Structure formats: structure tokens, C-alpha cells
Amino acid sequence: MSKLQDKMFLDLRNKNIFNQAQQYSYEYLKSIFDREVYPTEAALKNLSAFDEELPENPTEASSVIEQLNTYGSPATTATLGGRYFGFVCGSVVPVGLAAKNLGTYWDQAPAMNVLSPIGSKLESVVEKWLINLFNLPQHTSAGFVSGTSSANLCGLAAARYRILERNQWDINKKGLRNAPEIRIVTGKQAHSTVLKAIGILGLGTENIEWVDVDDQGRILYESIPKLDANTILILQAGNVNSGAFDDFDRICKKANKVGAWVHIDGAFGLWAGAVNELKYLTKGMEHASSWAVDGHKTLNTPYDCGIVLCSDPEAMTSALHMSGSYIIESSERDGMFFTPEMSRRARIIELWAILRHLGKQGVDEMILTMHHRAKQFANEITPIKGFYVENDVVFNQIIVRCDTDELTERVLGTIQKLRTCWLGGSLWSGKRVIRVSICSWATTEYDITTSVKSFKKALEIVRIK
Numbered sequence: 466m467s468k469l470q471d472k473m474f475l476d477l478r479n480k481n482i483f484n485q486a487q488q489y490s491y492e493y494l495k496s497i498f499d500r501e502v503y504p505t506e507a508a509l510k511n512l513s514a515f516d517e518e519l520p521e522n523p524t525e526a527s528s529v530i531e532q533l534n535t536y537g538s539p540a541t542t543a544t545l546g547g548r549y550f551g552f553v554c555g556s557v558v559p560v561g562l563a564a565k566n567l568g569t570y571w572d573q574a575p576a577m578n579v580l581s582p583i584g585s586k587l588e589s590v591v592e593k594w595l596i597n598l599f600n601l602p603q604h605t606s607a608g609f610v611s612g613t614s615s616a617n618l619c620g621l622a623a624a625r626y627r628i629l630e631r632n633q634w635d636i637n638k639k640g641l642r643n644a645p646e647i648r649i650v651t652g653k654q655a656h657s658t659v660l661k662a663i664g665i666l667g668l669g670t671e672n673i674e675w676v677d678v679d680d681q682g683r684i685l686y687e688s689i690p691k692l693d694a695n696t697i698l699i700l701q702a703g704n705v706n707s708g709a710f711d712d713f714d715r716i717c718k719k720a721n722k723v724g725a726w727v728h729i730d731g732a733f734g735l736w737a738g739a740v741n742e743l744k745y746l747t748k749g750m751e752h753a754s755s756w757a758v759d760g761h762k763t764l765n766t767p768y769d770c771g772i773v774l775c776s777d778p779e780a781m782t783s784a785l786h787m788s789g790s791y792i793i794e795s796s797e798r799d800g801m802f803f804t805p806e807m808s809r810r811a812r813i814i815e816l817w818a819i820l821r822h823l824g825k826q827g828v829d830e831m832i833l834t835m836h837h838r839a840k841q842f843a844n845e846i847t848p849i850k851g852f853y854v855e856n857d858v859v860f861n862q863i864i865v866r867c868d869t870d871e872l873t874e875r876v877l878g879t880i881q882k883l884r885t886c887w888l889g890g891s892l893w894s895g896k897r898v899i900r901v902s903i904c905s906w907a908t909t910e911y912d913i914t915t916s917v918k919s920f921k922k923a924l925e926i927v928r929i930k
């Protein structure tokens with residue numbers, strides 16, 4: 466045995482580094498809900514501790530873990546807590562952290578059933594649960610990918626495959642050269658990752674037929690061009706700024722009449738479909754052909770967790786298919802047929818654990834609570850002079866602005882410096898805005914009130930200056 470190998474066995478047997486990491490994790494969890502939401506200036510400066518050459522010789526494993534904790538932990542953003550409202554992120558339901566921890570030691574790759582029977586089993590089970598939760602067609606298939614960026618890519622790849630196949634064109638063999646034309650129709654507020662997928666798939670963003678949207682970012686039905694069977698129509702469940710939903714019921718009916726493919730980008734918003742009081746927002750979404758949704762946003766799974774769902778499993782597996790002579794296909798699920806990757810981590814473990822833990826009622830309650838907190842935020846900020854809520858708070862997003870762009874920017878910068886909560890800016894109807902996304906199970910009424918106070922304080926600071 467080599468000396469290094471000896472050392473690794475020792476690390477494994479005496480468990481010191483595992484206990485050390487576990488201890489750090491507990492300390493981290495204890496502090497994260499009270500800590501400043503964004504790293505302090507000092508913590509950011511200390512990141513220079515990582516600016517080193519790759520060492521010549523091995524370092525003690527415990528020192529590596531220690532370095533990671535000492536300089537890494539303070540430089541994290543507290544997305545796990547209840548006052549991180551930036552972008553659209555999510556916290557993690559505690560059972561998800563525990564399950565991920567156990568799954569880390571399993572280190573499974575659910576590419577094939579023989580490679581990970583447990584991974585394969587959980588993927589099959591959760592696929593059924595999701596169909597049920599979202600009320601999708603029974604034959605819908607699910608692929609477990611890294612996020613909605615990837616899920617959008619997979620859904621649109623399935624669409625591209627099917628449309629060309631109907632034109633007697635096998636995209637996998639013939640490629641795009643001289644291929645029949647595919648039309649792309651989407652709203653002017655489509656998410657950037659949709660455009661990225663269109664680019665990667667060789668469909669070309671310049672070919673997009675843009676549809677006008679209303680003041681909430683919803684596609685205007687009357688502005689949708691004439692659709693046909695060669696069209697991919699991309700809709701949205703949850704506008705990244707306003708949280709608004711396209712009118713799936715009406716639009717899908719129109720698309721289905723001519724056989725167009727409808728893909729729904731529902732990164733965070735699709736979950737409204739699993740909430741009794743909110744599912745009116747996704748009415749008719751089951752009539753689409755593919756859906757992209759995240760676990761790591763609204764459902765609060767750990768990163769990374771995205772899901773592509775497709776009511777045309779054959780198109781999906783044909784679009785993402787791969788095979789090799791050593792591939793053992795089984796009658797059970799082989800996960801790689803539903804994702805672009807062969808090897809990937811078994812993110813299904815946490816997704817399963819959280820759904821198993823919450824049940825339908827728990828999912829409903831957790832997400833409805835986020836909605837109520839968003840309403841609370843809007844209700845508490847509206848009476849404060851100098852702040853304006855710019856959207857209808859139908860789900861979990863609130864758009865706030867001040868009297869001028871300049872003021873909005875300065876107030877946002879001050880809120881970020883106060884570190885009570887964290888949010889980012891965006892552009893809405895040509896104006897600079899502050900975007901608030903309530904996406905954590907851990908956000909309490911107190912968190913909202915405290916954060917609104919921070920907004921007020923920031924405005925006062927900026928006005929005095």
C-alpha cells in the first residue's frame with residue numbers, strides 16, 4: 466500500500482474529518498438564521514486565503530476542511546435563512562439537508578438501474594408523484610437535471626426532435642443543415658435561459674416571433690401569431706420579475722388545435738399548480754407538451770435540482786438518447802435516457818425526501834405561506850411614503866421602486882449594505898426596480914416586518930445624505 470493510500474484509509478476509519486465537517490455544519494446552521502444575510506467586507510477580503518498555487522505535496526485532510534470552514538463559511542450568502550430575497554432562490558427543508566448528507570456518502574449516479582437501484586427506484590416514484598401533484602397526463606416522463614436552464618433545453622430538444630420527425634427528418638442523424646424550418650414563438654418577457662436554450666439548439670434567437678405582453682409580463686392572446694404544427698410556443702409560469710402566469714388554458718387550446726408544441730418555463734411558478742388556493746394560476750397547463758421546473762427554488766430542495774417533464778416520452782428520450790455497447794438496458798428506469806448527462810449526482814434523494822416528508826398538504830401549506838408573506842410584504846411597504854409596489858402580487862414576487870431611478874438604485878445599495886436582508890435590482894417597464902422574491906420556508910412574519918423596516922431605514926439614510 467502506498468503511503469498516501471494508507472493515509473486515506475486512516476481518514477476513512479478514524480472518521481475525524483467527517484466529525485469535524487459535521488461539527489462545522491451544525492455551527493453553520495445555528496448561525497445562519499441570525500447572521501447578516503450577505504458576507505461582511507472582512508469575510509470577502511479573507512477570500513484571498515484561497516489565492517494560492519496548487520501545493521506541491523499532500524496536505525492533512527483536516528487542515529483542508531478547516532481552511533474551507535474558516536474562510537469559506539463566512540463568505541456564503543445566507544440563502545438558507547429567511548431574509549434572502551435576491552433573484553429567485555430557495556432555502557432547504559431540513560430533511561433535505563439530512564437526506565443529501567446521507568446521499569453524499571452513497572455517492573450514487575442514477576444513469577442506469579444497475580448502477581444505482583435506489584436512485585432508479587426513487588426517480589420512478591417521484592416521477593409519478595409529480596404527475597399527480599401537477600395533474601399532468603399519466604404517461605408524462607420526468608428527467609432530473611441540474612436546474613430549469615437544463616430542463617428548458619431538454620424540453621425544447623424534445624420539441625425540436627418531434628417537429629422534425631413529423632417532417633420525416635431525423636435531427637440526430639441529419640442535423641440542422643437543410644432541415645425543415647421550425648418556428649419559435651414566445652413572449653417578450655421570456656427568461657434568458659429560454660433564449661440560451663434556443664441558441665444552443667441551433668434554432669437561432671433571431672428567428673423568434675416575439676409576442677407582446679401586458680403590464681404584468683403576460684402574453685397578449687390577441688398578439689399571438691397564427692400557429693402551425695411546426696411551431697414551438699414557449700409560455701411562462703412565473704415571470705421572473707412579477708411572478709405573473711400566462712393564460713395556459715386559452716393559449717394551449719389554440720396551440721393544440723393546430724398541433725403546435727407548447728413548452729412551459731415554470732422554474733418557480735409551476736408549483737402554484739400544487740397549491741389548492743393558487744392553482745387557478747396554472748389552469749390548463751396540463752395541455753402543454755413539456756414543462757421545466759426547479760426543485761431548488763419554491764420547493765426548497767438543496768442545489769442543484771431541476772426537472773423536465775414531457776408528455777411525449779418518446780420525443781424526450783429520442784432527443785436525449787445515448788447508447789453504447791456496454792449499456793445494460795433494464796426493464797426498470799435508466800435515468801440517463803431522460804437527461805443530457807450519463808453520470809450525474811442522485812439529486813433525486815433530496816427531492817424524494819422532501820416530498821415524502823411534506824406530503825401534498827405540506828407542499829400546499831409551505832408554498833401558500835410564501836404567498837402570504839409576499840402579500841404581507843406588499844401590504845407593509847405600500848403605506849410607506851416613497852415606495853411603490855409595481856406588480857400584482859399573485860404569487861411570491863414583489864416589484865418595488867422609489868420616486869426616481871437614481872433613488873431606487875441608492876436605496877437598493879443601502880439595503881444591501883445594511884445586510885438585514887438581501888435583494889437585487891431589475892428593470893421593469895423601463896424603470897429601475899427592487900425585486901423581492903419570497904422563496905424560503907423559513908421566512909416568518911417577523912422577517913418580513915424587519916426587512917420592510919430596513920427598506921424604510923435605507924430610504925431615510927439616502928434622503929439625509
Ligand SMILES: *Cc1c(COP(=O)(O)O)cnc(C)c1O
Binds near residue numbers: 659705733
Ligand atoms: C430561475 C429561472 C430559470 C433558470 O433556472 P435555473 O434553475 O437557475 O437554471 C428559468 N426560468 C425562470 C422563470 C426562472 O425563474
